[in-house]
Amino acid sequence: MSTAQETAAYATEEAPRLGWAEHAPDVYKAMIRLDSVAKRGLDPKLFELVKIRASQLNHCAFCLDMHTKDALAAGESVERIVQLSAWQESRHFYTGKELAAIELTEAVTVLTEGFVPDEVYARAAEHFEEAELAQLVAAITVINAWNRFGVTFRMTPGHYRPGQHT
Secondary structure (H helix, E strand, O other): OOHHHHHHOOOOOOOOOOOHHHHOHHHHHHHHHHHHHHOOOOOHHHHHHHHHHHHHHHOOHHHHHHHHHHHHHOOOOHHHHHHHHHOOOOHHHOOHHHHHHHHHHHHHHHOOOOOOOHHHHHHHHHHOOHHHHHHHHHHHHHHHHHHHHHHHOOOOOOOOOOOOOO
């Protein structure tokens, strides 16, 4: 198959609805600062797994593109990234601490019961010291905010390069 034929098979890339960072630069800068402080003290690979899982749940293609690339650049394996969407059936790919963080990410992201279940929080508290747990919840909250911007403004995935926004 020629390159032209392969390219013709893909759907047209949608343009973003709005370059929100240009129109709300102070908010964007504040989000960058918040993101920077939210990750302090967290393992970089764990931080990216949390971002990927929240972005999967929120269907944020832009953030999935960004954080899978950043995770790979941080040394994460393709296998663990791929299995993350089915982590409950692939528990053996993750440590107990990572599983607690992933489960907490789902609880904070989805809030299906209107709260984070006590048992989910307790499992996370077993693996994270209080300061680290506070940072983890901050990181989960920040990626959920980023996801809302990405999905609402239909930010286009596929063009991000690892470390581009750091």
